[in-house]
Amino acid sequence: MIKNLTRHGNSAALVIEKPILDLLGATIDTAFEVVTDGQALVLTPVKDAVRAGKFHKSMDKIGKRYKKSFEELAK
Structure with missing residues (x-):
């Protein structure tokens, strides 16, 4: 499948x-882990509830800190 951004x-x-x-x-x-080797992206759903919770907590903290x-940047 070919996708456009x-x-x-x-x-x-x-x-x-x-x-x-x-x-x-x-x-x-669902949180996704994003990995690259510089040539390709690999998106993997995070199914570990503890890991996903930590991810969402980190994203909330970053969102508040750099709001x-x-x-x-969005302008």
């Missing part, structure tokens, strides 16, 4: 359709 503010987003999420056992709330910076 979608503009999301000053970033690019990759839309993953529901059938693919279903195949992976993922939902909109103004993110808002400026």
Whole structure:
């Protein structure tokens, strides 16, 4: 499958359709681990509840700490 990126503010987003999420056992709330070797991206759903909780907690902390910076970058 070939996908195009979608503009999301000053970033690019990759839309993953529901059938693919279903195949992976993922939902909109599932955290994904992103790994690259410089040539390819590998997205893996995080199914460990403790690890996912830590991930979401970290993202919330970063979001609060850098809120103004993110808002400026999104302009």
